[in-house]
Every structure is written in structure tokens, then in C-alpha cells.
Amino acid sequence: xxxxxxxxxxxxxxxxxxxxxxNGAQYVVENSNGKHNIAVGxxxxxxxxxNGHVGYYCAGMNQKADITxxxxxxxxxxxxxxxxxxxxxxxxSQYCGATAHGGTIIIDGDASARCGISMKGVDIVVRGSVGxxxxxxxxxxxxxxxxxxxxxxxxxxxxARIYLxxxxxxxxxxxxxxxxxxxxxxxxxxxxxxxxxxxISVDEFKRYGSARKLYNFSxxxxx
Amino acid sequence: xxxxxSWLLESKTFSKDAIREIxxxxxxxxxxxxxxxxxxxxxxxxxxxxxxxxMSRYPLEGYREACNTAVTLGTRFAKKPIELKIPITVAGxxxxxxxxxxxxxxxxGASEVGTSTTTGDGGMTQEERGHSNLLVYQYLPSRxxxxxxxxxxxxxIEVVVGQGAKPGGGxxxxxxxxxxxxxxxxxxxxxxxxxxxxxxxxxxxxxDLEIKITELREITNWEKPIYIKVGAARTYFDTSLAVKAGxxxxxxxxMQGGTAATQDVFIEHVGIPTLPAVRQAVQALKDMxxxxxxQLIVSGGIxxxxxxxxxxxxxxxxxxxxxxxxxALGDNSPELxxxxxxxxxxxxxxxxxQAGNCPAGISxxxxxxxxxxxxxxxxxxxxxxxxxxxLEVQTLARACGKSDVHNLEPEDMAALTVEAAAxxxxxxxxxxWIPGKTT
Numbered sequence: 001x002x003x004x005x006x007x008x009x010x011x012x013x014x015x016x017x018x019x020x021x022x023n024g025a026q027y028v029v030e031n032s033n034g035k036h037n038i039a040v041g042x043x044x045x046x047x048x049x050x051n052g053h054v055g056y057y058c059a060g061m062n063q064k065a066d067i068t069x070x071x072x073x074x075x076x077x078x079x080x081x082x083x084x085x086x087x088x089x090x091x092x093s094q095y096c097g098a099t100a101h102g103g104t105i106i107i108d109g110d111a112s113a114r115c116g117i118s119m120k121g122v123d124i125v126v127r128g129s130v131g132x133x134x135x136x137x138x139x140x141x142x143x144x145x146x147x148x149x150x151x152x153x154x155x156x157x158x159x160a161r162i163y164l165x166x167x168x169x170x171x172x173x174x175x176x177x178x179x180x181x182x183x184x185x186x187x188x189x190x191x192x193x194x195x196x197x198x199x200i201s202v203d204e205f206k207r208y209g210s211a212r213k214l215y216n217f218s219x220x221x222x223x
Numbered sequence: 224x225x226x227x228x229s230w231l232l233e234s235k236t237f238s239k240d241a242i243r244e245i246x247x248x249x250x251x252x253x254x255x256x257x258x259x260x261x262x263x264x265x266x267x268x269x270x271x272x273x274x275x276x277x278m279s280r281y282p283l284e285g286y287r288e289a290c291n292t293a294v295t296l297g298t299r300f301a302k303k304p305i306e307l308k309i310p311i312t313v314a315g316x317x318x319x320x321x322x323x324x325x326x327x328x329x330x331x332g333a334s335e336v337g338t339s340t341t342t343g344d345g346g347m348t349q350e351e352r353g354h355s356n357l358l359v360y361q362y363l364p365s366r367x368x369x370x371x372x373x374x375x376x377x378x379x380i381e382v383v384v385g386q387g388a389k390p391g392g393g394x395x396x397x398x399x400x401x402x403x404x405x406x407x408x409x410x411x412x413x414x415x416x417x418x419x420x421x422x423x424x425x426x427x428x429x430x431d432l433e434i435k436i437t438e439l440r441e442i443t444n445w446e447k448p449i450y451i452k453v454g455a456a457r458t459y460f461d462t463s464l465a466v467k468a469g470x471x472x473x474x475x476x477x478m479q480g481g482t483a484a485t486q487d488v489f490i491e492h493v494g495i496p497t498l499p500a501v502r503q504a505v506q507a508l509k510d511m512x513x514x515x516x517x518q519l520i521v522s523g524g525i526x527x528x529x530x531x532x533x534x535x536x537x538x539x540x541x542x543x544x545x546x547x548x549x550x551a552l553g554d555n556s557p558e559l560x561x562x563x564x565x566x567x568x569x570x571x572x573x574x575x576x577q578a579g580n581c582p583a584g585i586s587x588x589x590x591x592x593x594x595x596x597x598x599x600x601x602x603x604x605x606x607x608x609x610x611x612x613x614l615e616v617q618t619l620a621r622a623c624g625k626s627d628v629h630n631l632e633p634e635d636m637a638a639l640t641v642e643a644a645a646x647x648x649x650x651x652x653x654x655x656w657i658p659g660k661t662t
Contacts, residue, residue: 015441036434041371041442056431057438061371076425076435082370095425099366101410117424118366120410137420139410156418158411215415216398217253 005030011037018065021046034074039067042084059086062103078105081122094131097124100141106195113150116143119160125195135162136172144191146200154208162208163188165200174214178207254486256395258576258586259546260388260479260524265496267479267524268533270643271636272652275622283621290617291627294540296518297379297448297471300440304471305357305379305448307541308337309613310628311531313605314476314522314545315361315381315452317343319396319405319417320483320576321549322593323350324601325585328552330355331598332605336613341381341543344394344419346408347373354598359450362439364393365419367409375443379472381450382436384423384461387480387523390454390494394419395484400579402588432468450474455500455523456493462507462519472518474543475504479524481546483586484577497523497534499646505538514538528615535616536631537647544612551608552601553583 004014004027018027018039025046032038036055039048042065050058053071059078065085069077072090081100091109098114100122107115107124113131116124121140129147136152138160148166155172161184162175171177188202233239247255276282283290297304313333318326320343327350333340339357342348346368352358360377362369374380385391396405396417406413426435436449451465452474465473477497482490501521508514521534522543534542553559557570562582568575576586584596620628623635637652638644644651645658655661 011441012445016444019444037438037441040438043371056434057425060438061374061442063371075431079425080366080369080371098425099369101370114424118420120366136424137418158415215412217395217416 001026003028006035007031015040018042097122104194123191125191135160142191156214157210163205164208165205174211175208176211178209180207254488256484256577257487257574258483259574260481261491263491266498266642266646268530270640271533271638273619273623273635274637276624281624283624285621289626290620292613299471299517301448301471303446305339310541311609311612312338312541312543313340313548314543315341315343316545317345318348319345322584322587323348324593324596324598326351327354327598328601329548329605331602335606336609352376364423371442377447379448379450380439381452383452385454387454387476387478387494388482389485389489390456392489393421397577400588405588429464429468436469448472455495458500458503459507462504466511466513466517470517472520474520475500477523480522501534501537501539502647528612531612532616532619532631535628536635537633548605549585551604552585554585559583
């Protein structure tokens, strides 16, 4: 276990150390103080625990690393993540998991607007609620929301699957409720387990996805 | 009864073209989508001329005296700036929009003459990376195919904020061009229309972009030059903000710039021409004391060496060619007229790039059509074309007495129209008059 204190090392030094780590390395980052771009571009099977709040793009483009934030996270957490795991103990700001291709994001608190925007294969589990326009143009992956969702959930969604426990203020264009089948209950149970959520049953969720009416341009749904 | 055509008076408001468009809209109920750039007349580099050396200036000998064309891009922050042998690059065009053979050809051609080519919306292909010595990786709102491994393989990163054909607009790759490979690269099903968003998903405005660019630099070890590409609109402010956000290079694309598929109304009615955009971008850089420190690439309707020379003389460091490079590859060739006829078109008029039926094998994903394009021959044509442009720029520069094409300056030119004089802030030929500046 190695300690990196952002009061003593620069962001460049921190990221260089983390990016050049060996598989199995373990790091603790102190005094993050909401700084941007912490632990971006990691690509080893390593663990990083950040003891505090982080700013924009923490864990951006992560590959393989297991990153935990013991506080809140700013905009663009784990954007374009490819693999690995990112766990935030607090809440997160906008665009959480934007365009992420793989891996798992777990948010213990709430997520702000546009959570999972253009997600391309990542799994996102939010213990709380999510803001408006979440899962906008979501292409692939699974998105579990244990609380409520703001306006226009899943607007222009493609093939991503949304599991929502609470209510959506409104559904976006082409997003509809879909039947929960065994296959869905099974994958949802696995996702909840991955996030260590044991007090909520899969039966409390509804599934949402694409009506696929916007898939090919037609004058009758142009506006 | 016979009609005497000379007595028929066409309405200037309801012209034949306007009537035909109303009739088309009434029939189809949808705007027309096409590729290419603005077809309408706009003031352009054609409205400027060079003042060759004479008694008051001293020319260089046309074929023998050296005239440098090399340029370095990304000197502001990047540890590894890009060194181009010629000031002409190949603009971003996606695999998906173009065939893999076309992308490979562009890479081969650009590499042969020591310049760069650029990916597009849809990610980096092996064909392209393998055959491009210098490859600029476009970072776009859709992030289709975007991954950090490819980002690290790139020689530069271009953050695309907009393009000249449609500043403020996103894109659409129609389902007929989405084959299995394109679909897989974009993480979407086959045969469905793929929308490219008009805004980036994880930043809004220049303050966010500054943080985003730091992220990109942190992930790529501060090695790669980072470009910001904007469609020409409020170019003075857009350039200033790009510099503020931390760009190494600003790319300004005028309204003549092409696209693969956009609404005709957007192509023709949004954005400003390349001519005034260059002047505004250079002005912004000069006002920030950043001219030549942050490099400027200009694109949008660049066709020949004269266009390149005039862009450089106005203060650009390099230009990009897109549509012209496709034409060099064989797009719109008269040899294909019988093929164009089958799809209701003709060489010189074919801009239905969205349809995926390109007889030249360029803007298509149909394997039978795509294999018509031989990447070695295509690469040779692109290289020939770029060489020709370079020779033309050198010819003009020497005639103005310059031993480096970047020494061309506004003072070397005159404007032929009042509009061009106003837009370029270059005196009207035969006068010292610059509208808005001198009386």
C-alpha cells in the first residue's frame, strides 16, 4: 500500500505513478480536495482509494483499475471507462459514466443530470436517484437506478437496458417500459449483488428500453 | 399551341430551383440530406490576387531557389509536436462514411508527401493507422469507437467542436452504410441510423473544455498536440476561447467545408465562408499575442495551390483538404458516368455521399463497390495532387519574393471585389481602400 499525498505531489506526478504501476499495486490518495483529473488513464489491475472529494473526470478512460472515492465526485466521473470498477461512496455530478464502454460504476449516493449519457456497454448502479436526461442516447450496457429519475429518462435510447425502482418524472423520446422477464431479473440480481445492495428486491424494479421507432428516419416521427 | 420561350419570364423569387424544392418537399415531407459543402456562390479566395514582384519587390528564381514548405504544429504545450513537410493536411473523414480502402488511400497519399491524415467519427481503423505516418485522432461528441489505446497511438488529438458544413449541428450516418464492422466499432446494431450528437457528452463551454484537455494530456503523457476544430461562425470569439481552453492548434472550417450527410438547409444557410473566417481567426490570435505560437489550420473549399497560398498569406499555418482529396481519389470521375447515370446522377454533380452507392468505392460500405478502389493507386493520386498543390504554392511564394511559403503576407495581395476586401481586410485592387478600415 503506497500513499500519495496531493499536498506533496503534483497531479502529473500522481497520474504518472498510477499509470506506470504494476498489476496488483495498491494506492491511497490523500488530500484530493476536489482536484480534477485524478487517476485518469489507468490501465493495470490495481486498486486506488481516494480519501476525499474529487473534481471533474476522476477515473476517466479507466482500464482494469479498481478505484474508490471516499467522498463526492464532480462531473464526468469514469467517462469513457473501458473496464475495471469505480465506486463512489458519496454523490456524483453530471455526465457520470459518459460514453463508457465497459466495467462497472457504483454510486452510493445520487447522480446528477445526464448520468450514463451515450453509455456504450458499461454497467452503472446508482443507490439513490438520478437527474434529468439520464441515459440520453444510451447505446449498450445496463443502468440500475434504485431511487427516482428526473425528466426525459432514456431519451433517444438505443439498446441499453434501464432498471428503475422509483418513478421517472418523464420518459424521453422513444423510451418505453418493457416487460421484466427471467433473463432481466437474473441480470438485475447480479448487478445489485455486485454493488453489495442486499436490502432491495429485484421485484421492486421496472425495466425500460427503446421502442426502436427512431432507428430509421421517417417523416412521421421527425418532430 | 407552341410556346415562345423568350416571352416567359422566370420569377427571381420563385425561381425554377425554388419551385422544384417546394414540389420536392411537398412530395417527400422531409428536408433533403446530402454530402459535400455549400453549393451557392460565396466570396472566396478566388476574389483575391497576388501582387507579384516587379520593380518594388524582388522575386526568387522559379525552379532553383529554395522555398521552404515545412511547418511544425503543436509547439505550445505538446512534448512531441508534429512536423509536416508541406502545409497541407488531409481533413477528418470517418471510416463508416468512407470505405476502409479510401481511408487507407488517404493515409498512403499523405504519408508519401510527409503530411498528416485524420480519423473521423467512428474511431481509428488499422488500415488507416498502419498506412499513415502521421495520424490525427478526432475526439468527437459521439465518441464512437473512442478508446484510450487508440488515443495513445495517435500523433495528435483533434477535439471536434464543430465543422464548417454545419456549425451547431450533429451528424447522421444512415442505416444503409452501417455494415457489421461499422456497427461493431460504434457499439450499435446494424442498419439503423446512427446519430452523432452536436454537443460533447461530458463538457459544456470553454471552462469545462480546459479541464477536458488537461485530462487528455494527462492520459497521453502531455506528448500529443491538441487541436480544437470549430465550424466558422463567430470565429473571432471561438478562436480566442479555443486558445483560452488550451489548444495547441486551432482548426477553422468554413462553410464550403464538406460533410457526408447533412440537411441541405444547414449546409447552405449556417456558418460563414472560409475567407472572412481566416481573417477573424488570425486577428484573434494576434490580439492574444498567440499568432504562430498556437498554429492555425484552415479548411473549407480548398481546391488548388492558389487557395493554399492565399490562406497562408492571410496568416494560416496550414490548410486541410477533404472534398478535394476525395476527388483526387477518383470521386466524381467522368470515367464513371455510366455508373452515375444508373443512380440518377452525373460526374461533377455527385454529392449523395450519405446513400452509400458511390461507384468510385469511396463513400460506401458495400464491399463490391469498395474493392474498386485500389489503395495503392488511390494513395498515388492523393500524393500527386498534394505535390501539385505544394508546387503551386511555392511558385506563387517565389513570385512574391518569399523563401518560405509562410512568409506570404496580406500585403502581397489585392482584392477584386468590395465584399472580399471587407471580409479579408485587404485593399481593393488599384486602391488603398479597405472597407471598414480606411476611407
